[in-house]
Amino acid sequence: MSRSISLAVIPGDGIGPEVVAQGLKVLTAVLPQDAKLETKEYDLGAKRWHATGDLLTDEDTAALKTHDAILLGAIGDPSVPSGVLERGLLLKLRFLFDHYVNLRPSRLLPNTATPLAGDPSIDFVVVREGTEGPYTGNGGSLRTGTPAEVATEVSVNTAYGVERVVRDAYERAKARPRKKLTLVHKTNVLVFAGKLWKDTFDRVGKEYPEVTTDYMHVDAATIYMVNDPARFDVIVTDNLFGDIITDLAAAVSGGIGLAASGNVNPTRDFPSMFEPVHGSAPDIAGTGKADPAATIRSVALLLEHLGFTAEAARIEEAVTADVTARDGSPRTTSEIGDAIAARVAG
């Protein structure tokens, strides 16, 4: 394992640049002396689109592809029509770089705000498919804007795409103490995609006799997530269901300010991309109110992915300590970044 990291940085829109700055601060603090970190910033997002009309050029893609990993802040701005940046940039990167594993861990830290009563124990990870489902951009509209309009969205699911993410989820489940994997889908309604997912899940499961499995409809999964989140260990699910349940998972386990994610290409043919689950929050951009913890934890996922396991663990410990010590006194984005950087260095 090389002790150098070539990192592409996409600060993006809204609070993106602020939280990314803290992520880099902590990354620099945690890396050992002998590790070399090179970063290159990419100007992508609303500002560039307004200035040049570019979302992501072939040159951008070629340059991004040369890095070991990508750190992304957030994409999205109210001045840009809904979907333009999301589909033309964020999802484009996930698809181009074949980020078929969208990794979203949820762990309820001590002293964190959960809307749930009692003292639930939450420690699970959602493995969300990242390159298929209703996110493919398949669909269209006929007689647009007339009373006879028909608009469609097509969820595309392939054996190739489903099997590789299901297999990844089994591997992750196998490596965890509880070794439990739950498939979340809606097989009773989406019978074609549902059968492909369920059959693949069952078939691949035969290779992992040590992993306990169960199946849950997505609607029921939302119930368990608030009533009994402790039951989950690893969840594997499709792109859209994963989007929905990971926001809920973030909400019950400390809030979206703490939720990290990785868009991972396990084959390493392309750089993986790490980003907080939260969006660009334009309403608080520039106020110093953004919590950089989600980005900092995304840096931990990045380090883990690149083999810096000890450093990743140090960041998670530092964030845990920081969060546990929070007493409600206000700190700026940058102060939180400083505090966590001090803990990882110390």
Next chain:
Amino acid sequence: MSRSISLAVIPGDGIGPEVVAQGLKVLTAVLPQDAKLETKEYDLGAKRWHATGDLLTDEDTAALKTHDAILLGAIGDPSVPSGVLERGLLLKLRFLFDHYVNLRPSRLLPNTATPLAGDPSIDFVVVREGTEGPYTGNGGSLRTGTPAEVATEVSVNTAYGVERVVRDAYERAKARPRKKLTLVHKTNVLVFAGKLWKDTFDRVGKEYPEVTTDYMHVDAATIYMVNDPARFDVIVTDNLFGDIITDLAAAVSGGIGLAASGNVNPTRDFPSMFEPVHGSAPDIAGTGKADPAATIRSVALLLEHLGFTAEAARIEEAVTADVTARDGSPRTTSEIGDAIAARVAG
């Protein structure tokens, strides 16, 4: 308004027959002397399918169509492959009878179990589209069962279908004290369907200047539902998103044992169908453990729909009183039915 009701009763599978019996008990108790109730039971569900292979024959449909409304217990049994009863019977009825408004109220009663901390105030209703979206059965599978399989699911959205349900939601919002309507969708990814929904929502909204509106992505909606459910008044959303968020809504507002629903055809061209949100719960069938409250509240929605407004309100009051008085001592399904029937009669 006629003071007679011709009711089709589909007890269905699992706990269906048990909870429906309590629904009918309360319905009989609440109706005034001069109202005539005629019920006819239909044998539909797992047992009939196993015995005859029939799901829903033309004769069934023709007969069901003659009634003023349908009361359904639950459909679904583990002995039947996933999707067969759901799509061949339950969804078939919703589609055949053009139940384009799937009405799902959430109201947190005093003394009810919510997984949420604090004392949230919850009183909203979800207007879920019932005849389109990913529920149309469009889709298929190519090279099924091979490593080259492609399985698709198509969400179909029409201006016709979206406008009528959006309009219905505005009418309901206008009739409520807070007059607030939230559109839930995923316009930043599902751009074709999203644009149709959002444009329709905005255009129809011009006719309802008294209604305050907002828009929320479905992932964010799950966060608000656990962090700030009080913000919701009326929600309008598509078939699949509605399925997911109404289970979550039920979970935070007293549990699925209390959640009622109506599959409504507001034009009255077809009978509307009322059913608890919960399923057939085969694991507790026959044990007397099922809470009939969800079905009894569905009977209240049925009465409201048929113009028996005072009787509907009496049932809601009786259920509220029953739930508020619960002290944890176990009662059977039938005892709860008796207690609520006594309250509405008394």
